[in-house]
Amino acid sequence: MSVRFDLTLDCADAPRLAAFWKTALGYVDEPPPPPYATREEWLAQFDLSEDDGGGEWLCDPAGVGPRLSILEVPEPKTAKNRLHIDVRVPGHGTPGERWARITAEADRLVGAGGRVLETFDGHHVVMADPEGNEFCVAAGPADRA
Known part of the structure; x- marks a missing residue:
């Protein structure tokens, strides 16, 4: 269960x-x-x-x-997250189309206050929210977002 x-x-x-x-x-x-x-x-x-x-x-x-x-909480963030969120974009289409959706979403989240930490071309983007919590932007399975 x-x-x-x-x-x-x-x-x-x-x-x-x-x-x-x-x-x-x-x-x-x-x-x-x-x-x-x-x-x-x-x-x-x-x-x-x-x-x-x-x-x-x-x-x-x-x-x-x-x-x-x-x-x-009173204490600041001091280390890398051991658990993080993956923000998924639709995974259908060609690799180039998927990568375009990933980078567009990363750009949108930079506009909302996030920042890019590292880019793995064609696969995913590692980002941080406004307080430094790491998360990734990647494509989901082709049949869902």
Whole structure:
């Protein structure tokens, strides 16, 4: 039996990082869990104060992908990620067409605040989000994005 999973990113500026990942993944703000009307109301049950750091919660509007929690922490990022996100573009077409889609997506994400770390011509682009978290842009299987 498989299980559902969420991903969590630690950060210094949750709203900034959430804006980037909403652009990158097409995600939206996740509503608070019922019966809570606001995220603040939900957090209050855990006796958290504003000093505990902020957070943003995102979800796939189609309900397919994992949820993404973006939580503010006091310490900076100090090493390479051991787990990273792969942003997939449609994999159909010729190798040149796939590579054009990969580089176009990388360019779009640079415009959203990401940066290119390394390019593996014809295969994938290693990037970093605005806080330095690594991720890749690559083609998915030919039958899906």
